[in-house]
Amino acid sequence: MEMKMKQKINLELRNRAPEEVTELVLDNCHSVNGEIEGLNDTFKELEFLSMVNVALTSLAGLPSLSKLRKLELSDNIISGGLEVLAEKCPNLTYLNLSGNKIKDLSTVEALQNLKSLKSLDLFNCEITNLQDYRESIFELLQQITYLDGFDQEDNEAPDSEEEEDDEEDDDEEDEDEEEDEAGPPGGYEEEEEDEDEAGSDLEGEEEEVGLSYLMKEEIQDDDDDDDYVEEGGDEEEEEEEESVQGEKRKRDIEDEGEEEDD
Incomplete structure (x- = not known):
């Protein structure tokens, strides 16, 4: 047994809640009468409504759906009364009555009043x-771009999913272009400058440390030389004193000898 439309809804x-539904x-399902x-x-808030193969003969019961963009009504028994669409769904862009x-x-x-129909x-x-047929419809409904899936030059209409993908790609390209125009964040340049400054500071410190180290070594070398000279001087003085004392002793001995001879 087929489900009735009300049950399907x-x-x-x-x-x-009905006001939360967009599709x-x-x-x-089965329409009554x-x-x-x-x-x-x-x-x-409904934007997409599909009622395919529900045995519809009339659109008289269609409610006001001002945000409806796409309406699928294929495989029904509709023969007229299309003027209700412009009144109840004035913003339709896609209509399938196949x-x-x-x-x-x-x-x-009657579809001439659907000004947004594409x-x-x-x-x-x-x-x-x-x-x-095609020439007559395009002349009658000059607002439409595609009839039965093709435009007047027989170019196929893009799939709705492809259109959405194209829009997303365009958005991504726009974002990429904005990022390219904006350039890299200033933080990168600042970080590079900070690194350069830090590097130059380190080099300066290394130079200062190297100079002080060399100067310290030279001072220590001078001190060592002084110590060496001083130590050498003390030894010479001792040697001189010893020689003086030796000569003195020698003289004393000689004097004692002379006294004994007398």
């Missing part, structure tokens, strides 16, 4: 069988 809430996926039920204006019962341009004309998908709708 309660399940998707996961104990959150809601209700695919493959082909209408939306369970959605109301309290889902005011696999519905849309047959003519007058039905799509991408429209009508794949597998009967309207795609019209002659000059």
